[in-house]
Amino acid sequence: MASLIGNDVYAKANETTSAKKKKVLKKTVAAKRAGSKKQTIKNRRASTRQATRTKRIVKRAAHSRKLIAAKRASYAKQGGRRKAISPAIHFGTDPSDLRSDAAYIYDVQNSQSLYSKDADEALPIASLTKLMTALIVLEGRQDMNEVLEVTRDDIDTIKHTSSRLPIGAKLSRSDMLHIALMSSENRAASALGRHYPGGLPAFVNAMNGMAKLLGMESTHFVEPTGLSPQNVASARDLSKLVIAAQAHPLIRQYSTHRNHVVNIGNRVLQYRNTNRMVSYSTWDITLQKTGYIAEAGRCLIMQADIQGRPIIMVFLGSEGKFSRTADASTMRHWLEKTRLPQLADATVATQS
Known part of the structure; x- marks a missing residue:
């Protein structure tokens, strides 16, 4: 019991x-x-x-x-x-001749705006996006010797453009960055974004975070290649990006190389710079990036030494294949004949 x-x-x-x-x-x-x-x-x-x-x-x-x-x-x-611009690249000496929708010229040495045309309008920036892509990779202190592989995720589903990098191609992060900056290789830029900690979403968040940190108020990114017209920025914003990017020697070096060779295993690929101006003896370009999609037109950002001064030039929405180069030449000659001498005289007067 x-x-x-x-x-x-x-x-x-x-x-x-x-x-x-x-x-x-x-x-x-x-x-x-x-x-x-x-x-x-x-x-x-x-x-x-x-x-x-x-x-x-x-x-x-x-x-x-x-x-x-x-x-x-x-x-x-x-x-x-307007008359079409020939490959001979004829230029004027008056900023009113510019073919670009928006332009901004900035004197880095004096932190001074020298010229502005619709510089605060947010416009599609095409492959100028890759300059921010490079900045995020380098600011993230990623291993530049790590080998990255191109996959089907890197195929362009926005504009359906082709690429010389085949699926399965393996290159170091350094080579990917090199051809993305110099030759605007889209699959390389995509691979850089995918191999960021947290993947592509984290990379895009980092791009927008960096834009906010740099004070790029009219800027927004949705992907790292620039193929999407939803990647937008103003010309003034892009000058701030150039200032941040030029602090990295690799960006200056890779973006201004005339050509670069990569070995993808079964063959060697020769890449050339998308900006012919880097080979002109009359220009001293220290950083540059070109861009083009239909919605953005021809775009160009660069920093060049003009009369001993580091000058940033930004051109967005330029018409015609040679127009952005012609605009750069126009602004350079205008600066040399008009704007920079005035600044030099003002500096002398101040010192006296």
């Missing part, structure tokens, strides 16, 4: 303990579900905010393009159609 009573008490104790465990487990599961639901709601709100911001920036860029198109139409009514 005593044994039966003992067993009965033991069974009841087990039932009580089991009930308590179930209750605790139930509470734990409920708490986890609530936390998960809360996190899901938080993620959805963040995604909604990001989507809203992207739409706002894209809408603003589209509005800027309409304004610029209206200016072109007004120009056409007043003076007729």
